[in-house]
Amino acid sequence: MKKIAVLTSGGDAPGMNTAIRAVVRRGIFRGLDVCGVKNGYKGLIDGNFVSMSLGSVGDIIHRGGTILQSTRCEEFKTVKGQQRALKEVEKEGIDGLIVIGGDGSFKGARKLTIKGLPAIGIPGTIDNDIAGTEYTIGFDTAVNTAVEAIDKIRDTAASHERTYVIEVMGRDAGDIALWAGMCAGAESIIIPEAHHDVEDVIDRIKQGSKRGKMHSIIVVAEGVGKGTEIGNMIKEKAGFDTKVAILGHLQRGGAPSAYDRMMSSQMGAKAVDLMVEGEKGVMVGLKNGRLIHTSFEEAVKESHMIDLSLYHLARSLSI
Amino acid sequence: MKKIAVLTSGGDAPGMNTAIRAVVRRGIFRGLDVCGVKNGYKGLIDGNFVSMSLGSVGDIIHRGGTILQSTRCEEFKTVKGQQRALKEVEKEGIDGLIVIGGDGSFKGARKLTIKGLPAIGIPGTIDNDIAGTEYTIGFDTAVNTAVEAIDKIRDTAASHERTYVIEVMGRDAGDIALWAGMCAGAESIIIPEAHHDVEDVIDRIKQGSKRGKMHSIIVVAEGVGKGTEIGNMIKEKAGFDTKVAILGHLQRGGAPSAYDRMMSSQMGAKAVDLMVEGEKGVMVGLKNGRLIHTSFEEAVKESHMIDLSLYHLARSLSI
Amino acid sequence: MKKIAVLTSGGDAPGMNTAIRAVVRRGIFRGLDVCGVKNGYKGLIDGNFVSMSLGSVGDIIHRGGTILQSTRCEEFKTVKGQQRALKEVEKEGIDGLIVIGGDGSFKGARKLTIKGLPAIGIPGTIDNDIAGTEYTIGFDTAVNTAVEAIDKIRDTAASHERTYVIEVMGRDAGDIALWAGMCAGAESIIIPEAHHDVEDVIDRIKQGSKRGKMHSIIVVAEGVGKGTEIGNMIKEKAGFDTKVAILGHLQRGGAPSAYDRMMSSQMGAKAVDLMVEGEKGVMVGLKNGRLIHTSFEEAVKESHMIDLSLYHLARSLSI
Amino acid sequence: MKKIAVLTSGGDAPGMNTAIRAVVRRGIFRGLDVCGVKNGYKGLIDGNFVSMSLGSVGDIIHRGGTILQSTRCEEFKTVKGQQRALKEVEKEGIDGLIVIGGDGSFKGARKLTIKGLPAIGIPGTIDNDIAGTEYTIGFDTAVNTAVEAIDKIRDTAASHERTYVIEVMGRDAGDIALWAGMCAGAESIIIPEAHHDVEDVIDRIKQGSKRGKMHSIIVVAEGVGKGTEIGNMIKEKAGFDTKVAILGHLQRGGAPSAYDRMMSSQMGAKAVDLMVEGEKGVMVGLKNGRLIHTSFEEAVKESHMIDLSLYHLARSLSI
Missing domain, CATH: 3.40.50.460 (Phosphofructokinase domain)
Known part of the structure; x- marks a missing residue:
């Protein structure tokens, strides 16, 4: 593992920039080259890569949105699109990919892993609607x-x-x-x-x-x-x-809250660490207040469960 | 002038509470009794008065909305409604009325002044759409x-x-x-x-x-x-x-901004001072950066003029 | 268990009011009478009680500080002070006490429990320095x-x-x-x-x-x-x-953050539920992301452990 | 007048970036080339110029601080330093200079004007302590x-x-x-x-x-x-x-308030307009709620007068 790439996909969420920073800084700290992919999976197909230095993620920890941007990409859902992406990735010498996004983004990441590009996911969506984690960045x-x-x-x-x-x-x-x-x-x-x-x-x-x-x-x-x-x-x-x-x-x-910055920093670093350790095809998540990882299969197959006890609690407190 | 009343009317605006505080505190400072009228003109008709002490307006300088509340009141638009209001006012021993509100509110205040209850207006509406002032509270x-x-x-x-x-x-x-x-x-x-x-x-x-x-x-x-x-x-x-x-x-x-608190404090105090000096039938306003007052007639008859030079400036800066 | 009391003690923390609201509302929901004690343990000694209705905690969920206030009280640290408090509590017909505060506050609560007044603690301090919980209200x-x-x-x-x-x-x-x-x-x-x-x-x-x-x-x-x-x-x-x-x-x-409001609501309700179930001498806490409770002894005896892995993570991200 | 330069000097103030944006955009709108000077007068001496395009000031309207930065510069207070600056300015083909800063900054700007470089000032300091204006950016x-x-x-x-x-x-x-x-x-x-x-x-x-x-x-x-x-x-x-x-x-x-953004936009554009009209040696200011300009001499010679009536008003409202 010498060079990894990071992209954001799906709707933007506060904390995505913090997570990008964490991936870049932790990657360099662990001795990797890191590059950013612009516009999510579309940029992967287009070979839209930017080299990320320590300074490239300076002064973004508190910015809303995503500096790598995010675009819908129908082409990537096709086998042909995925093959084009893999070709660009190979040309660039990228050994692993970190995907910050929602549910749908991880389906793509899973396919890339199967086809030979180790991918790791970070849950980034304001909706908190991903099964394999108690928490998603931006919520x-x-x-x-x-x-x-x-x-x-x-x-x-x-x-x-x-x-x-x-x-x-x-x-x-x-x-x-x-x-x-x-x-x-x-x-x-x-x-x-x-x-x-x-x-x-x-x-x-x-x-x-x-x-x-x-x-x-x-x-x-x-x-x-x-x-x-x-x-x-x-x-x-x-x-x-x-x-x-x-x-x-x-x-x-808006600027991410402290909690979102903390989670984004931890999850971003954890994704890099897992990748360095040879892990792939998994999403970082929070379970019982601790960082864990689950396979994309599991993370995506179950549906997210809301805590209905909170619903009943809210009712009892607003009588 | 021994006792004055204050009410809020029309849509609520941040700073109304600050203005109420200023009226009450300045009133007491000038030796007056001050009472609040709940629910705008409706409260005037209903005789819904509350005595206001120094402490009654403590801890409200920074609260949005209006503690005196504001309700639409069709009845007050009729001569009969106005007479009922004047009767309640007399019963309560109120010598003057300060009205915090918009355009429409001052029409009512004008009628009361004509019918014998000296009224003074404070422009309170987020829209900044009152002719006789450059500034309205909440904007x-x-x-x-x-x-x-x-x-x-x-x-x-x-x-x-x-x-x-x-x-x-x-x-x-x-x-x-x-x-x-x-x-x-x-x-x-x-x-x-x-x-x-x-x-x-x-x-x-x-x-x-x-x-x-x-x-x-x-x-x-x-x-x-x-x-x-x-x-x-x-x-x-x-x-x-x-x-x-x-x-x-x-x-x-939301909590009023510093500027809204400053304006509300000044306008509230100014309204009291004018009333003590025997002024009536006027609205406090800002003109050329200074506190002034204009008659309700003038304040209401012209229509508010937007500064179109700002519009053209904005266009030149967003090329 | 017919009537419980709630007090805040130690330094104020955002979310204390949210917790008071939760205790009062949940208490009433569970069929209890709830009263508030002003000025912490000092109010307990002085018999400074206020009956709390549903409406008494309306519009406080988002207010900083504590409406019940908090004062240092040296007298309560003495056996005599504690006895005076217990006497007042008995006079008022209070069957249980919920204490929102820090470390020191729970030492007092423990003594009351031993002397016959069932007490339950809620960790409220911005410092997050209580051993028995991963989280304290206000942090x-x-x-x-x-x-x-x-x-x-x-x-x-x-x-x-x-x-x-x-x-x-x-x-x-x-x-x-x-x-x-x-x-x-x-x-x-x-x-x-x-x-x-x-x-x-x-x-x-x-x-x-x-x-x-x-x-x-x-x-x-x-x-x-x-x-x-x-x-x-x-x-x-x-x-x-x-x-x-x-x-x-x-x-x-300042207004408590969403997370502090959520935790305060849950912890406040949990404290009431525990009390109804006959629990006493314990502090509500968060462990592995779940609400738990520990005895005051344990909560107080160990010292709080910071997560030093975060310290090292921060260093690696700010190279 | 073909090319102007803009610099920030003295302590930073929220709205300085908004003013820079206004100068650049208005300058280009009026047909000028605009360049930025980094680090205040120090950059003038060092010839530290950056060409400013429309896009160079995109996404800064709401950022605190100053992208052009500001450094103390003792050398510029000497005749020799000023001469070095004028030499660099000439080399760069700069016909006029806009200075955003405080009191002290305008003394330097005055000297440059006298020595042949037309300069115009914009009052930028959180202290609101400049005599020739009711308002300074950042206040x-x-x-x-x-x-x-x-x-x-x-x-x-x-x-x-x-x-x-x-x-x-x-x-x-x-x-x-x-x-x-x-x-x-x-x-x-x-x-x-x-x-x-x-x-x-x-x-x-x-x-x-x-x-x-x-x-x-x-x-x-x-x-x-x-x-x-x-x-x-x-x-x-x-x-x-x-x-x-x-x-x-x-x-x-912090992000500049709406009022600071409005004033900065207007003052920045006004400074450019004055320069295009051949004005020099003046500071833009606010008087009676209107934009005006005064000579540096006057702006600097009198001392700023606080409105003491506000002081007495505050006392009467906090009884």
Whole structure:
């Protein structure tokens, strides 16, 4: 193992730059050459490589987004695309690849490993929706961003005695909604993993108003359906003054939180260490609070499990 | 003048609490009794008064929203409603009223003044859309909130080489859009006060991409029309990967910025001082960087003028 | 178990209010009466109790500090003081006590348990220095505050090609320094748990300057000794333009981070659940990423172990 | 006028990068070549010039510090140093110079103008201590940073019923202290421009404690003397539990606030416009809320006047 490459793939997440820094610095520390691949798998096919020195990752530990950028690449999903990528990799003299990204990115990484390029994955997505790990890079920052936004909206909710339905990110996974809802003290949380009906939401608003709390926050995961519809139903069925806010893409950006920087640093270094030790075809992850690694097969095959006990806890604390 | 009342009306704005604090503290400092009216004009009709001590406004200087709350009140727009309010005011022994709010709120305050209750206005709305002042309380915080959100979205825009259309608040006035766009370095700004066409926006994106800038931020004032439509037009006409983000109500909340706290403190105290001096029927405002006051008539009759030179400046800096 | 009390003790930490909210709400949810004790153990002796309703902890989930306040109390360290406290507790009809605080606070809680008042502890201190748990409430917020401050100072360091020695909190434990240093990309981290000499710090600055990095950040834990001295030594021995910044008490305050709110909510609820189940004399903690509880004896007897592998990792990433 | 240069000098301030961007973009928009000078006047002597394209100032609008850096330069204060600088400037074909900095920086700029290099100044210092302008770039951000820090410290002050003496920046000018103190609701503000005695400070704390406010914040400008001494005097003379916090260099950094970005953009563009119109030897400034320019002589000769009415206002609001 003399030279490794690193790329980011899928939606960007705060902490990806911290992870790139960790891979580059740890790689050089372990005696490797490190190069970056621009634009994810597309750059692999295009041979878009940049040599990474210690200084190339200076002053990025706290920047949102990814300096290596990320682009969708349909071609890489084909055998032909993968072969083109492998050819470029060979030409460049790359012995191993570290992929920072989500679920879909690891399917590609797995194929490359099978075809002869040792690849190791680092879970990077704000959604926290990967089975083989308790934590994905960017999640903590995204939750903090959502919570800060909801804290602000609560000012207005309280001033006007209003109900706000707030839609947060998370297409298939309710983790951001569950955490943001719990941490912002939402009166109800609606996630794809738990049964919900609007009647229950309305009941809870009414209970609150009985004891004098005239405003409510309902946090909804994107994946459940339009926040707007839920808002309309609350307005129509119960007559509460209700507004809808969709937090949207601002949840993806911003300086990574301390926790995301810590996890990104550890995971980036761990991926390099595993590669040096000859490991391949695995994703770094967090299990029981400790860094572990699982094979791409396992990491991808099971589906991510949300901790429903938190859901019930949140309900008991927002009575 | 022995006892004055203070209320907040219209949409809440960061700094309203700071202004309430200033009115209460300055009032007591000047030897007055001060009471708060809950829920704006509705509370005036309902006789919903609370006595305000020095301590009642402790620890609120930095809180978003308004502790006195604000509710729409159709009844107050009628002569009958106003008479009911005046009756309650008399019963309570209130000699003067300070109204923190927007345009519409001052119409009511003007009527009360004419009918015998001396009223003074403090401009409080995030929109900065009141003719008689260069500045309205909450504007600086709202712009900062929008700029911070756009800074975050730019991380993602840059990482994915994408165009973002970002809709900010401002129904009739483009001030938030103009300031946020200028301060976030937006490639184009679309406001109701200036002609715009999507062709021009697309041209500017193309110019940028020629010199290697592959991502763009377009800031649109709510009042111009749906950001979504503009986003779709850019996507269809020019083929750029384009997403839309609507910042929404989070722009209303949050701890007031230093500037908003300073202005709120000064305007609140100024309103009290004017009242003690026997002034009435006027709104406190900022003109040429100095505190002034104008009659409600004037403050309301002209329409607010945006500074279009800033619009042209922004264009020259985002070439 | 019909009525429980909750108090905060020791230095305040962000998340204490979130934990109070969780104790009160979960307590009521589980059918208990809950009362708050003002000013920590002093309030216990003074019989300074306040009944806590659901609404009493509304709108505090995001507030720094502690609404129940915390005062030093020498009297409580005496047997007489403890007896007075127990008398007041009995008068009030309190069957159990939940103590949110640090190390020292649990010694008191242990004594009360032995003398007949079942007590359960929740680790609340920004220092993360309690043996029986991987995490203490407030630590995540304090680290984020420190990291944000260092990010800002780095702007100046880079602009003036200067070295900054930044002293962060942590009298006996280097956790804040280690995390903040790692997350802010500090060139050196000095903690009480690891050997350090200024020569090594200077060598690392020189290495950086060889490859063109003209500014450096050195993070020092309070417990190691005066940052000022270290700054002077660097200036004298190596001639670098060096400034010192002591972050100080701002690290204690501020809205709790999402992670701190989540942990506080879980730990607060867990403490109540344990008490309902008849547990006593234990501290709630986090071990291997899961909530556990340990006896006060154990929690207090061992000393807290910092993860030195992180220290070495940080060194390898800031070469 | 074909080619202009821009440099930053003196202590760095948030918004300097925004001003650099404005100078470069506006310069190119007006048909000029623009180059940057690294390290302030030192770079002028060393001929350390970098050509600035539109893209060279992309993505810096929101970065703290200065990408052109700033270094002390004793040599430039000598006639010989100035001559060397003029020689380099001539060699590079530079027709005019824009200097972003403080007081001292404009003395140098004046000398260059007299010796034949037209120079224009932009006031950039967090201290707001330049006579010819109501506003200097960086002041708004510095005040916000200080206010946010004090908001956090107040959490702890309230939790422990403690007095905090907080020292903010400002060697000769009390503007940061006055604004931060007003905006954070400080119980007392101590600035070099107004008489103060510790007895008065103690009286005000006592007054507050009589009506139940058990914690206090005292904001002190650096220039007045050691915060530590004042803290000790309060402790000794009145027996209050008192701590001292020195905010220090974090006040210099961070992303510029919206207002600083707006002012920097306007001032940067104005400086270019003035230069194109043939103006020289002047500093851009803000007077009565409008952009103006004054000769360096005037800008430097008078001393900056703080608005003492704000000081008295703050006192009346923190009774």
